[in-house]
Amino acid sequence: MAGIYIHIPFCRQACHYCDFHFSTNLSKVAELVDCLILELTLRKDELKGEKISTVYFGGGTPSLLSSSQLESILSSVKSHYSIELEEVTLEANPDDLNPQQLEEWKFLGIDRLSLGVQSFQAEILKFYNRSHSADQALNALEISRKAGFEKFSIDLIYGFPHSDHGLWKKDLRIALEQDPGHISAYSLTVESKTALGNWTKKGKFTPADEDYVAEQLEWLQEETQRAGYIQYEISNFGKPGNWALHNANYWRGVPYLGIGPSAHSFDGKTRGANLASNAKYLDALGSGELVYEIEEDTPGDRANELILTSLRTIWGLDLKAFAEKFGIWLKEEKEREIHKFEQSGWLIQEENTLSLTPSGMLLADSIAAELFV
Template sequence: MHLYLHIPFCKQACHYCDFHFSTSLGQKSALVDTLCAEIFLQKDYLPGRNLETIYFGGGTPSLLSESELRQIFAAIHAHFTVSPTAEITLEANPDDLNREKLALLRTYVNRLSIGIQTFDEATLRWMNRAHTATEAEACVRLAREAGFENMSVDLIYGIPDRNTALWQLDLQKVLALDVPHLSAYALTIEPDTAFGRWQKKGKMLPADEDIAAGQFEELTRVLTAANYDHYEISNFAKPDQYARHNTAYWQRRPYLGIGPSAHSYNGHSRQYNLANNSRYMAAIRQGELPATVEMLTMADQVNEYLLTGLRTKWGCSLGELNSLLMSDFAEKQGRDLAAMYATGWLSRVDDRLLLTPAGKLFADRVAATLFVEE
């Protein structure tokens, strides 16, 4: 099984981020206590107790102290067995990753996901990132010196008023640093963010979809030429360096989410924890789980599989779609499948539906076209 822990604290708010977090770090210790209490409350959510992956997301999990990490892992080991080969990932910001902190993290986790976003100083300031371009580059080298061979960095493309030459420089930095895994995301302007408010007031241009598409194509060209496997639309890895935890999500494997705003999935339903730190902690202290449960219909499960599976190099198995649908998917959706084949965005290889290179630019549209109804 797979475990996700949401650490909802950041030093400051990035202008593009709409994840659940707080900059009130005074609550951090109390929230860690509550996370550990929730681990006990949720220990029976899934039938298994053997953890294949653990993922610390956020927020900024690299803000956790040694005592807080020790406390969380004590709670995990008290209720679960951690596989000797488990992938244990922690999201980190470059400004947290000095030699001392990396040595500490190395005793608890074996994979880092570093939120660099760009190596350009001016763009970092515009995004309100807490780190500098120098720290962005140095932290990768320091992490490798500390023994982290398994690491990923995040980059953002499709940024308004930012020319493609800067994006190419970011990609060349990744190659020069020999990073084994890259996650690259197009900038999305969400309404309840600084960027969203700027755009509403006319202080910021919307992202140019054509420029973003061109930068995605450049990303794909450069990384594949450097022998990275484009195994999910936003993710590139060297051989045997896939993100095992995220791959579990894409392949519909059950997982348990701990913390405010965390999601869990057991194969039949999803549950969503309350995205409010104080109310989350108050409920857990009362022995209550502040979660909303959504039972998944047959159509929900088919459509979720299409939405996530088509994004990966493995695509969607017609056999699994037939099993979920309890009928012949290709027969039921024959007209829509034919339309997607005709666009050149979708192909069928043996039992699998796969996006073509051109189709990767339209993944959500392809999936939505194939969605089924009850």
């Protein structure tokens, strides 16, 4: 099985924590759609006949596309790839949804909506420069359910600096009351090329400290578990049977094809990415040329990446499979480090699998770094 990720790097508003290239030029969106369809055609043999089980429209804002544009892209997927679809996901802004549009998406076979809620608090939404309100986010879920959608993912951001954790606790309470079945929650990060990055550099914004952010993640873990959600990856929480399939497959190393500017791909062995520049992508595909470049990783790079990504998940790191792939028996190579993390209550070793405890997930990057080969 494999997946296809289709990146739509256009948004209506520039979020302060995001570094997309923004545009409301609908002619450019139409040009992008033509290029996406061409790229799907040109790269049809890369997955070597693997059946496509998931399609994910990500962004940016895929909900900017018309239903006919989405249909054209999906028709290209069905024409050029072996299909056995289990889930088709579309990322959407809460204020983009209307009953007619939802009905059209459902007709196209889109069956999971990933809603960029971020927060239900007016002051936080204003700070993030989001165009929707909390009421619009709640309404988006209501009208989507009326349209027949049953699978949702809600995106939330924690770590917003405040005097206490009250705002985050309210956000999480409201989200769980809506019972979406799946929540993706990310820590607020400061990227250098964003408005937030510039504010931080000039002293106009001070990010929350690590302990404050960790406390919010701990609260997230406790409350989602109490509500019947499973943390199957550090940032992803889903009820049994409602995990986001494309997302879960990504973390389990299932091959996927990334289409569009800056989209990444993985064929099961090697990774690569398209150019990040929208303009260069459009120019190249307009001339019938691909902009995909394979990443030149060493075996050590690939081994360390597997350690890092595997430890982020509920499935953990399969030591036997790791040894077969890289010729390294990590249980012996890193015996001292593994024992230390077990004693600290951060790591569990069961037969030939290493996995992090909930408290260990707070330190995932640093733990993985000590296990790197």
